[in-house]
Amino acid sequence: MNPEQILAGDRRALARWLTALEDERPEAQEVLAALFAQTGRAQITGVTGAPGSGKSTLVAALARGWRARGQTVAVLAVDPSSPFSGGAILGDRVRMQALAGDPGVFIRSMASRGALGGLAATTADLARALDAAGFEQVVIETVGAGQSEIDVARAAQTTIVIEAPGLGDDIQAIKAGILEIADLLVVTKSDQPGAEATVRALRAALELESAARSAGVAPGWAVPVLTTIAPTSAGIGEVLDTLAAHQAFLRSSGAGSGREVKRLQRELELRLRQRVWQRFALGLGSDVLAEWAGRIHRREIDLESAVKSVLASTHIPEHE
Amino acid sequence: MRALRVLIAKPGLDGHDRGAKVIARALRDAGMEVIYTGLRQTPEMVAEAALQEDVDAVGLSILSGAHLALTPRVIELMRANGQGDVPVFVGGIIPDDDATALRELGVAAVFGPGTPMTDVVNAVRAAAGQVGAG
Numbered sequence: 001m002n003p004e005q006i007l008a009g010d011r012r013a014l015a016r017w018l019t020a021l022e023d024e025r026p027e028a029q030e031v032l033a034a035l036f037a038q039t040g041r042a043q044i045t046g047v048t049g050a051p052g053s054g055k056s057t058l059v060a061a062l063a064r065g066w067r068a069r070g071q072t073v074a075v076l077a078v079d080p081s082s083p084f085s086g087g088a089i090l091g092d093r094v095r096m097q098a099l100a101g102d103p104g105v106f107i108r109s110m111a112s113r114g115a116l117g118g119l120a121a122t123t124a125d126l127a128r129a130l131d132a133a134g135f136e137q138v139v140i141e142t143v144g145a146g147q148s149e150i151d152v153a154r155a156a157q158t159t160i161v162i163e164a165p166g167l168g169d170d171i172q173a174i175k176a177g178i179l180e181i182a183d184l185l186v187v188t189k190s191d192q193p194g195a196e197a198t199v200r201a202l203r204a205a206l207e208l209e210s211a212a213r214s215a216g217v218a219p220g221w222a223v224p225v226l227t228t229i230a231p232t233s234a235g236i237g238e239v240l241d242t243l244a245a246h247q248a249f250l251r252s253s254g255a256g257s258g259r260e261v262k263r264l265q266r267e268l269e270l271r272l273r274q275r276v277w278q279r280f281a282l283g284l285g286s287d288v289l290a291e292w293a294g295r296i297h298r299r300e301i302d303l304e305s306a307v308k309s310v311l312a313s314t315h316i317p318e319h320e
Numbered sequence: 321m322r323a324l325r326v327l328i329a330k331p332g333l334d335g336h337d338r339g340a341k342v343i344a345r346a347l348r349d350a351g352m353e354v355i356y357t358g359l360r361q362t363p364e365m366v367a368e369a370a371l372q373e374d375v376d377a378v379g380l381s382i383l384s385g386a387h388l389a390l391t392p393r394v395i396e397l398m399r400a401n402g403q404g405d406v407p408v409f410v411g412g413i414i415p416d417d418d419a420t421a422l423r424e425l426g427v428a429a430v431f432g433p434g435t436p437m438t439d440v441v442n443a444v445r446a447a448a449g450q451v452g453a454g
Contacts, residue, residue, distance in 0.1 A: 012402045015374035023322050086323060087348035093369060094358035100365040107372055111323065111353045 001027070003034040006133050011106065014133050018108055021125050032125060035132040042074075042131035042138045043247050046152035048118060048178065049162030051144025054188035054230060056095035058162060058239075059141050061230040063099055065240045066137045072104040074130035077141040078119050081111040088112075092141060106135065117151030118142035124155040124267065145178060153181035154263050157256060158246045160184045160239075163202060165194035179205060182223055183246050186239060190227035199225055221249050283316045324352045324448050327375045329366040330359050331394065334384035339411060339433075343379060346437040347444065363390055367397035375406060376448040377428075382412040392425050407447035411435075 001020060005013035020028035045062075047055050056077065063073045077092035090109035099105045108126065115121045119142055130138045142152045153159045161182035179185075185206075187198050202225045224242055228235035250256030292306045301309075328344045330337055337359055344354045355373045357365070370378050378398070382390060391410055398406060407428035414422065419430040428447045431440055 011371055015372055019325070019374040081353075082348060085349045086351045088323075088353045089344050089348050089356055090353060091356045091358075093355065097358065097361075097365065100362075100368060107369075109353075109355050109373060113323075 001031060003031055006031065006035065006129075007038070009134070014106070014129070015108070018126050018129055021129055022110065022113075022120070022122050024122065029125075032129060032132070036128075038132040038134075039128045040131065042127075042135055043158070043243070044127055044131065044138045044140065044156045045243060046140045046142065046156030046159040047162065048142040048145045048149070048152050048159065048181075049188075050146060050164070050167060053144075053162045053164040053167070055141050055144075055162055056092045057230040058160075058186065058188055058228060059092075059139050060096040060099060061228070061233055061236045062139065062240065062243075063096070063105060063137075065233070065236050067099075067102060067104055069240070071136040072134070073099075073137045073139065074106045074108070074133070074135035075099075075139050075141065076108055076110060076123060076126055076130070078110045078112055078123060078143050080143045081113050083114070086113075106130065106133075112143055115151070116149070118145045118149030119151045119155060123151075127155055148178070150178060150181045154266055157250060157259070158183045158243055160186055160243075162186050162188050163198055164188050165190070165192045165198045167198075179209070183221065184239070184242055185223060185225045186235075187225065187227045188230060190235065191229045195227065199227060220253055220255070221246065279319075280314065280316055283314045284310070288314075321450065324376045324444065324450065325355065325373060326352050326444060326448075327355045327357065327366070327370050327373060327378045328381065329357045329361050329369065329378065330381045331361045331363055331366050331390045332382055332384045332386045333360060334382070335359055336383050337381070339383070340379075340381035343381070343411060343437075343440060346441060350441040350445075352444070363393035363397055366394050367401060367403075370398055370403060370406065371401045377407045377409065377444050379409045379411060379444075382410060382414075385413070387412060387414055388418055388421065391422055391427060395426050407444075409440075409444065409447075411440075 001013055001017050006017060017028060017031055047059055049055050059075055063075060066073050079088055079090045079092060081088045088111035090111060092109055093107060096107055110120050110123060112120045123140060127138050127140055140152055140156055142149060159181050161178055163185065185202050187195055206223055226235055226239055226242060228239060292310060295301050296303055296306055326347055328340050330340050344356050347354045355375065357369050380391060380394060387410060395408055398404060409429050410422055410427050411431040414430050414432060422430055429443045
């Protein structure tokens with residue numbers, strides 16, 4: 001696992017690096033640091049939607065389309081880890097078999113490993129790694145997401161939210177959360193009954209939202225609602241064109257840089273929070289919180305006063 | 321301890337994947353991350369998935385009788401990819417003589433019908449270097 005091998009296109013070295021990043025091994029971060037200047041060139045697209053809405057199938061169809069247009073593609077497909085065993089069944093490759101044997105495609109499955117926002121904690125770093133390795137298109141597919149799993153918008157430049165026909169009425173479409181992160185809405189399986197009603201409901205919801213949105217993430221971009229029938233590739237070309245248009249919009253308007261700086265600030269904050277806590281926990285010692293919890297349980301002290309006492313009495317070491 | 325990553329693949333043309341799914345679930349319940357690739361994989365597709373997913377072990381489920389043709393090809397391709405050290409398991413309806421032949425080819429273990437799941441889990445852990453774990 002050295003940076004030269006990655007840049008030379010060594011797929012074994014890349015795969016091992018991705019594993020090391022997932023396992024949060026320090027040497028993996030050293031490679032990322034060495035290659036960080038190579039990142040920022042790929043177009044990173046997120047695809048999210050409910051379980052069974054057709055994410056993997058759409059991702060496979062988009063990947064075939066990009067390949068036909070001469071671009072290389074990496075896919076990061078996230079599936080949930082069991083909260084009980086920690087294990088996972090990662091099944092997204094099942095729908096991506098048509099991409100097998102193409103050296104311009106790299107597919108990697110990830111387990112969410114306890115993270116709740118639709119991605120794993122390390123997904124953004126793996127996307128950066130694939131970017132550094134030279135893939136032109138990087139697609140991140142989330143776990144089957146409901147209404148509030150919106151981490152993908154913090155890892156991708158362009159977010160596609162998928163809706164399949166027949167899932168809920170139009171009030172579902174105006175709830176907060178997943179619709180607000182969409183740069184592009186795709187109604188999949190649009191040959192199924194109810195597809196037109198779904199398109200209408202989404203368009204109506206977007207109209208309601210447009211006033212709020214004009215001050216929001218990307219003023220100047222009207223979120224389109226597109227339809228696809230992925231197995232026949234119907235509508236896929238239009239999705240690819242719209243993705244390219246969104247990327248061009250992000251560049252020309254300056255919104256892309258603004259969003260990336262915001263994303264990076266957020267990621268810095270999360271990482272710092274984790275590191276400060278790790279250091280604090282070292283200073284705290286292992287049984288201290290259990291003792292405080294016992295005192296709170298016996299009603300000798302309240303939670304907030306306990307927090308103040310712990311903060312006041314803990315020496316934070318200077319190194320981890 | 322980090323989660324083991326295991327590829328469960330069905331090379332060849334038979335369409336019965338219940339056994340593969342049962343194994344995948346058992347490994348999941350043992351805390352492993354199981355990449356499941358679906359039916360009708362060529363040896364090339366299996367080796368490619370093993371490479372991209374950087375797995376700790378590969379399990380092949382073969383009920384078609386073509387195990388002596390498919391398994392060596394997978395192992396050969398994995399060796400060519402620099403994954404000769406990744407253990408390969410075979411599950412399915414395998415006659416005893418063929419099981420011996422497969423082990424001589426480098427297969428870590430062969431599991432027939434009725435193998436207890438704990439045996440499978442322990443064999444995968446042992447071969448992937450987590451001996452006595454969990």
